[in-house]
Amino acid sequence: MAGSVLEIKNLHVSIEGNEILKGVDLTIKGGEFHAVMGPNGTGKSTLASAIMGHPKYEITEGSVHLDGEDVLEMEVDERARAGLFLGMQYPSEISGVTTSDFLRSAINARREEGDEISLMKFIKEMDEVLDYLEIDKNMAQRYLNEGFSGGEKKRNEILQLMLLKPEIAILDEIDSGLDIDALKVVSKGINKMRDDNFGCLIITHYQRLLNYITPDFVHVMMQGRVVKSGGPELAQRLEAEGYEWIKEELGIEDETVGQKA
């Protein structure tokens, strides 16, 4: 069997008692690229954060399994070591910890004690990816995300993705704040990951990214649910016509969720 399977069933998620996700079903398999689209405030980041184990989000109902293992029972770091990766919309800045030192720790966290990656091998791999993503080599020696521009942070997330080689990656608004050149580079990195053993969930509220990365499946989120799924042609229709037609079709007036009036 090729690749892993991430299975999300009837997922309900609350923040501070406020229900944001109201039953999401989604299955991502190795080799597949899924896009989750939707306007701002419809619950996309909540979905990503809940899967990764963000401390603020409470799962009230439903399940998430990775290859049959209960993800919701795992700590955040265990989820990562089980093969999940989340490219965050707002990555934290960590002062005093270089990107390079951190990445080496993260790679070694996945390996057995005594089987740590050698410094030479690590540097070689990192340099290759830095080159591939057209990132200045100095960035690896800078403190993780500290003082990075929005674009640098996003590239850094992709750098981590490519070095950590997860089974299933969720990329939350990886395209936001990128100029067209950066967008191309980031897409190039994600496309390079395409493999029978790699599944990806790309979250975006623009269709722009999907000009460079062709998804196999497209899902639209509104009001904390997946309201429509289809193939790449769905993304194209959204590009051409926007979201209004879906709202009309489904009789939705306010597509957002959890907003206090």
Next chain:
Amino acid sequence: MTVDTKRLYDKTYVEQYSQDKQEPEWMTALRLRALEQADALELPKPDKTNITRWNFTQFKHTAEAKPEPITSLNDLPEALQDFIDQEDVTENLLIQRNQSVAYASISQELKDKGVIFTDIFTALRDHEELVKRYYMKDAVSIDEHRLTALHAALMNGGIFVYVPRNVQIETPLQTIFWQEDPEAALFNHVLVVADESSSLTYVENYVSNNDEQQTVANVVTEVIAQNNAKISFGAVDHFAAGTTTYMNRRGVAYRDATIDWALGQMNDGHTVFENVTHLVGDNSATHPKTVTVGSGNQVVNFTTKTVHSGLDTDAHILQHGVMKDKATSIFNAIGKIYNGASRSNAEQESRVLMLSEKARGDANPILLIDENDVTAGHAASVGRVDPMQLYYLMSRGVSKEEAESLIIFGFLAPVVNLLPIESVKKQLTQVIERKLS
């Protein structure tokens, strides 16, 4: 159980001690004067910490046995080996075991250039005039309070460093003050003088192992940078829990001189720590950087102060502290600019990271400014490990413990990374790891 210092270490004792050390007369007189003053003076009053009940009196003034000289660095206990860069042993190293020199080496090159790097008692004999000119004169006064006076009266160890005019020292000078005797007090005096247009890097380590026995460390450090001199001063203090420490490091910078400090304060016992730099000369500068990890029940009071009286002086204080267990800490950062010190700049930043509910930390930014034409700024914060940072790091697979440790070390990095000797940096990292575990 408390030993009465006054009775035990009286005039006769001090006189005899000074004679045994073959000190010049003026030094004996200075000690006796200081001893008298000590009785009349009060303890220092560090802001927001009450030290009146700390042990400053229960100690043994002289170490039991005269230590064996260390003939090979390989004979050092492992704990001390870590201080020394085994691959590249510095030629300029002095180890003081208890209160006597156990190992001393200085390169021929520095000797030829007239650099002095020797213990304080030898310096009092061989370089009397130089020591006399600086000893407790321009930086620290004998009569500031009871502890400075007691220090002067009972001084029982230390080192003298002198760099002549125009001499630039590339390789660091390193000293290790090793209090092996668990009850012996250390009244250590460090005097570093960089003459005009000279430069040096000096790094010192304090170590003791008396977790049970009570004793005192009363250390006065005077650092003098003459015109256009540059001094880079690094330190790792690691007195054990039984030692109550008064650690006074004072600098005086004359015209165009710079004194930079990178100080790791890792004591396990109660500590009053003060680091004051007087920017006396025009265009003088200082960058005092301090890190500390507080653990157990220890109480620590830190004061880092820059005093600006020259024109165009520049200072940037950075203090980072991590507090765990029930440790209590006060961080005072003081920028004092006198009237007339035009175009001076006093910046300061104090950050405290709290690791437990019971730890206490307090950062007090203080600017005392009597001049209009200046710039000054302060930042202070007391906080906890950011759960978003933890989440971010853990989402890449590192364990919670490792993520925390990365964040804490990152927080301390701005000072740790500045220590000029690689082995000392590593050793500080080890001490931090041990304190945090």
